[in-house]
Amino acid sequence: MKRLKFSFDTTVQYSASVAGHQLALRCVPMTDAVQHLEKCTVTIEPAPLPQPLQDGFGNTVYWYSASEPHTELRYASSGVAVVDKSKADEAAPNPAFRCPGLRTKPGRTLLQVSSAMPKAGTYEAAEALCHAVHSLLQYTPGVTDNTTTAEEALRGGIGVCQDYAQVFVALARLAGWSARYCMGLSVGEGATHAWAEIYYKGHWHGFDPTRDCAADERYLRFGVGRDSADCPVEQGIFFGSAAQSQMIRTRVTEL
Template identity: 30%
Template sequence: MILTVDHVTTYSYDTAMGASVQSLRLFPSRFSGQREIDWHVAVEGGIRGGEFRDGAGDKVESWSVRPPVEEVVVTVRGQIETIDTAGVLRGHRELVHPMAYLRETTATWIDEGLSKLAAEAVADCTETLDCAHRLSAAVSEAISYEPGTTDAHTTAAEALAQGKGVCQDHAHALIAVARAHDMPARYVSGYLFATEDGAPHEAAHAWTEIWIEGMGWIGFDAANSCCPDDRYIRLGSGLDANEAAPIRGITQGGSEERLNVTVALEQVQQ
């Protein structure tokens, strides 16, 4: 499948701010499931800085905007060819050992509710891959997908307690219950073209990867009860949403910040 991406993120301020520095993880991962045809990332009026690949294999690029800053606009436009690998992350080069992803964060801290969910989901499970599928299914059932019911700071435990959330919450919850069984798990950010039945979906998306010994990293999208296929574009990963954030930055000043994001994905006829 060939997909085009048009992603614009705008930060606006009531009063002019000082200099702004952005760290962008907005570049397609290099693995056998996707091939970059054309990809451009830019910050309007910004100055491109250095770039590097981190230990997880993700490309990171820095940008700066000179003062006065009234608005920061980050644009991503590109075209990607995707291939269905049944969720398996084949051919991805990285240096971080999988065991590093057993660390907890505030967002993925496991409480009594998550511990109970993790235990019940794999009570009679003996095979690791089957356990991962069962944990994903359990999270899907326990947390219904309801946009607007959580925010960026909601933890996995809080989302489970209220029984609803968005893809970020599903990803955090699955990471937590996987780690409860000593299965390394991480948060993945990217794009989703459409749901499995073809219905349009909120294009900016997140899911989970779980390390399966002998197979490597395998993706699980608990929000949509499936494994990532050719409808998905993978960008980057981290211990949680904060670490895997496609855009991180800082702007000097005390003005209130407003955020507007538009993402559009289209399939190119082949």
């Protein structure tokens, strides 16, 4: 069991005024059998803070609306979360986690690589898959974006944490696992991170193919889904013609 102190702060600046902002924000850690919040403070500006709701994957979502013109959006959360992977067995996984999402639909490259991967059945097979995905991609910032699919990343052999996690999830499902994409933070400073989890013997087991390691109790999930399309931190629309720039500051420390 670990107690993690976290802070997550995002500022988005617009080159001109925008209005009619409608957003879904996943900016706080989710609560489930393994992790829960001891305390949490959330701020969203410029509009009032809405009540949190849950989406179909159990993620906490703030459905935010700002009708007045503004040139800056800021949302932040901070608090203490407890992560304890020794808890009792979790509920059976959502059947959706056996199905491809928008960005994890297998194509020729994924199917070819999958034929050489170990089939579902043991924890060691899942570890082997993590090692394999780590070796199949080269970490290369700036060449993929948030719309890149697992098929495209694997075909190019390059990507960032989102791509590693999506390739892992796609191959895991082809091997017969229930697998889910995870978005959140890990101990340290920086930005959001992505990894994956496989359901095995009543528990979700985390794997980080980017770092080629297990995703243990130092990882804090903000959202899960079939892939990144199901759980972005920020998703929405606004009225106006403006360029935008984003600054993210995050920190997680063990207490």
